[in-house]
Structures are given as C-alpha cells and as structure tokens.
Amino acid sequence: MLLVKTLLTESPEAAAEVIKKGGLAAFPTETVYGLGANVFDKKAVANIFTAKNRPADNPL
Incomplete structure (x- = not known):
C-alpha cells in the first residue's frame, strides 16, 4: 500500500525534493x-x- 500525500505546487524544486x-x-x-x-x-x-496497478512485466 502506498502512502499518498498531496502537495499542490508549481515549484519544480518541491517536486525534486x-x-x-x-x-x-x-x-x-x-x-x-x-x-x-x-x-x-x-x-x-x-x-x-x-500506483498504476501495472504488472511488473509491462514496461513503462
């Protein structure tokens, strides 16, 4: 199970962190x-x- 935290920002620096x-x-x-x-x-x-419910053998 993934922990989801929403962070709404337009800052690429925040996404990079x-x-x-x-x-x-x-x-x-x-x-x-x-x-x-x-x-x-x-x-x-x-x-x-x-997160995408994608099988591991199905490449991104």
Whole structure:
C-alpha cells in the first residue's frame, strides 16, 4: 500500500525534493498526467507500477 500525500505546487524544486526522498511526483502534460520518480531508486520505480496497478512485466 502506498502512502499518498498531496502537495499542490508549481515549484519544480518541491517536486525534486519529493523525488529525491524516494517519492513520486505527478505532473500534467498536454493530454494526461505523468508520474515521475528517481529511476535509480528501485523502490520508487516499483511504486510507480503499484500506483498504476501495472504488472511488473509491462514496461513503462
């Protein structure tokens, strides 16, 4: 289970701090929202799969 904390900000620095601490950041694109994480943090990447209910064998 993931702990979700909502932080509404337009600050890229705030999003970077969340990602540095192993968290996920949601960001808008032109059509959908994306999820960002530290690619070198295996648990953070696993949390993206969990958040999206995506099987681990289905690449991002």
